[in-house]
Amino acid sequence: MKLCHLADSHLDAGSGHSRRGKSGLTMRQEDIVNAFIEAIDRIIDIKPDICLHAGDLFDRVRPLNKIMAIAAEQLHRLAEQHSIPTVIISGNHDAPKQPYQGAALDVFRQIENLSVVSSGHLEKIFIGDVCIHAVPHCLTGELLQQELSKCIPDSSARFNILMVHGVAAGMPEFSMVDLGEQELPLSSFEGFDYVALGHFHNYSKVSSRAWYCGSTERTSQKERGIEKGFLEVDLEPFNVTFHKVHSREMVDLQAINAAGKRGDQLANIIREQVEAVESSDKIVRIRVEGVTEETLKTIPTEIISNLKQESFSLDISFQKAADNTGEQPFGRAAIGRFDLSFLEFLEVVDLKGFDRERLKTDALKYLGSEE
Ligand SMILES: [Mn+2]
The missing domain is CATH 3.60.21.10 (Metallo-dependent phosphatases)
Structure with a gap:
């Protein structure tokens, strides 16, 4: 048998x-x-x-x-x-x-x-x-x-x-x-x-x-x-x-410490690490720790968006410098995860009288992840 x-x-x-x-x-x-x-x-x-x-x-x-x-x-x-x-x-x-x-x-x-x-x-x-x-x-x-x-x-x-x-x-x-x-x-x-x-x-x-x-x-x-x-x-x-x-390879890159680095330096370090793993066919995650609001503003966005273009999937999570608990990332990567959790939550909560699909659409819009 x-x-x-x-x-x-x-x-x-x-x-x-x-x-x-x-x-x-x-x-x-x-x-x-x-x-x-x-x-x-x-x-x-x-x-x-x-x-x-x-x-x-x-x-x-x-x-x-x-x-x-x-x-x-x-x-x-x-x-x-x-x-x-x-x-x-x-x-x-x-x-x-x-x-x-x-x-x-x-x-x-x-x-x-x-x-x-x-x-x-x-x-x-x-x-x-x-x-x-x-x-x-x-x-x-x-x-x-x-x-x-x-x-x-x-x-x-x-x-x-x-x-x-x-x-x-x-x-x-x-x-x-x-x-x-x-x-x-x-x-x-x-x-x-x-x-x-x-x-x-x-x-x-x-x-x-x-x-x-x-x-x-x-x-x-x-x-x-x-x-x-x-x-x-x-x-x-x-x-x-x-x-x-067969399954697609996933890579979790070593966390980068942003302390004392300018936005452009940080972007180049991220680029080197991502390019080193040949990310075009892989799902890659990278965490950047100790990021200040100032650094985040000065990161050249074209470097990041090019890397995302070249990768199969690239998740960059920026974590705050002041509150480095590892629990509260910010930036788009963090929002991306939050909206998914919210959608899951909408599936299980009792939404008496509310239109579930409409709530989902609105949630995606307001949580900023609708491409
Ligand atoms: Mn299950």
Whole structure:
């Protein structure tokens, strides 16, 4: 019995990237889509008995139509054309925040051989003699605990598999410090032949039979240097193999100390460092510490904007001299992060009577990040 286990594809992430590719998506959205397609190609080659996607197929509740169409094509290819029975659950990113919204995943229910689990409740799915206990993202942590307490291995099945999306409890290293993430008590994993976990983006073993397969591409600098892909799992004898897919390199440059430097000197140091890593195909981050308002005003903006032009992605964060806590960057880089957090906040807060889309558009406008 062979499984393939993938998760956290986060399709539609990267919408804030500044350049568009041939498809019309941003080049970063294309990266994330391509990594997912590469994983599907490899899984089709492996031809497992069952394929499991453990949540966050999409980065948000309402992905672009173009992204939905790509996901449909790939899931159709995998499950229906290549007859690989596939189960997919919702995660904290793509599960609706209000039940009436329904999940984007629901439009794939017509695909043959594909089971979509997005109801907010445990669903037991039999595939041959394997019982899959699929627990999607639930509206609250309490509801999730209730559903997990119903997950009892079925003695009529040859193998019992649990699929769930969240943070293994008591193991904060598996947190994504994400809005809406939920805890999974380790006791709920007991008695299962395999536990296919989603949420934590770096593939990791939680216990001998419970694994995070990781995401198919990197979504933050925290994942820098970590290989991305999916797991091939044999149940008898038990064996787990990681398969790597291509992902774009991320670089975190050494912080620059701005103390005593003029704006032009600082810009040249930034340029040297960025050019040294050949940033044209990389996601690069650099922090400049101890910056005064005066220095910031005298930085030649054309040097910075040229560097941004030449780099695939360049995030420069300027941190104040007086209040060098590392917590309060300023400048456009800082604003860029704040608006994203605010958009995430808008997704989860109860906006009685307000137009959510309008608020988002206005927020982007006033927070200054609308290009
Ligand atoms: Mn997640």
